[in-house]
Amino acid sequence: MTIISTKIKHYWPLIKSLQTGLLVLTGLTGFVSARCPVYNLTTILSVIGSLFFAVSGSTILNMVWDRDIDAKMNRTKHRPLPSGLIDPQQAWIVGLGISALGLLWAASLDLLFAGIVFAGLFFDVVVYTIWLKRKTAWSIVWGGISGGMPILAGRALGIGAIDEVGILFMFGILFWIPTHILTFSIKYAADYADADVPTFPSSYGVGATRIIISISSFIAAFSMLLSGVMMDLGAGYLRLILVLAAGLLGLAMSTIFTPSERINFGLFKYASLFMMTSMFVVILGAR
Template sequence: MSARCPIIHWTTLLGLVVSLFLAIAGSTIINMWFDRDIDARMERTCNRPLASGKVSPSEALRVGLVLSLLGVALAIFINTLYGLVVFTGLFIDVIIYTIWLKRRTAWSIVWGGISGGMPILAGRVLGMNQIDGVGILLTIAILFWIPTHILTFNMRNFNDYKSAGIPTFPSVYGFSITRLTIALSSIISALSIGIAGFWIGMQWGFLRVLGVLSAGLFVLAIMSIRKPSDMLNFGLFKYASLYMLTSMFLLSIYIR
């Protein structure tokens, strides 16, 4: 089978959107239910419905569980392998990342990154009906993009996380090591996206655009090491989001 996805029906695409929406919404609510105590201690999150007491914990948990079950059930109904990937992402996010590791180790971000990569792997699986190399590469790209996105956020909100007692890379290893981690992660993420684009037979014009976007990410990451500043750190945080959105948009256009 070609590395490019076959055209799928709009009903299948709708099922993908709805099932992922339900599963992600459900897991997010469960995460907020579990983290409501630390959210209440952080200025950034203290006004969330659960942290502020606007929504009862039992009600939120019920809604989160129902949405999660509906999302996974719909995903399995659409395609068994697709459903298993969706369930795996939800399980890693809620059980391994949030409940088990988030309050124990700064390395929980790795598992958060894996769960973050599951939706794109799920979409690829639904299109190809198998787990292939391109899907794995895109998952790796998300996994290593997460540090660029989250660690810059951790540095920006350092005091918030410290007051809540959440171990982060900046608090455990310092800002210098964190910035180096961001730079290395950016390189791996960009390479993974570039290789995936080459694998599906992207034309050089598309690959050049990906290269320019990747170069921008890498330059900002290096600048944050050489001349660290809050403004540059926030700029890298914003650019990382734009980079991933644009890269995936280009890949989706070409694949289609």
């Protein structure tokens, strides 16, 4: 029992619980937004469970592959893999096993749903992590696309097809992710430089990165708002998303005109809050 609890304690940081939780929430939001019979508890639990395993599995695989990078960065060198608390071979097996479990569970629900979840996993692990992350700063686009897959999958499960709203939702996440990652890469620029990982600040400068953050924030906010309009969310909920989006854009513009580390990291935190709150607004407003 002690061994199991120690293992869980070591593996828990590998799944980045907050990030995984947010992605699972987006998937659930996509599903509920379809106004499907949400009171089917089994389906809801299956959506949550399959996405949780698939996202956690891909995050573990990402951590295993990037353990040499993590070892070079101050922020991440104490993680269980670079610090030697977990055997990489074992982590590979756990990551693959959990991913497979998530995909099988997803497939038991619906093949389209499972296909999109698989695409997300593939883009994250193979395209983003293994292929592009060490080569180009633009790898985050693929990270963004994979991040957009859970909400698209949830929506597709709800309505039985890929529709415009699902794609707009995906765009919302895709363009939110640069805001999330780039503010982080500005804060930890030295760490990324130590690990020789190309980032927007190191490739194009901090000023250009802030402009990109603002543009992507605008597109993310616009996508969320437009998807809300298209799914007939209700005026009150749309107003709320508009206000939250204005806050996101205001902060993004502040990082350009009055740049400071505090505002930059405030934007990082606010962006996560924006996405989480927007998801709850869609869940509450879906009719």
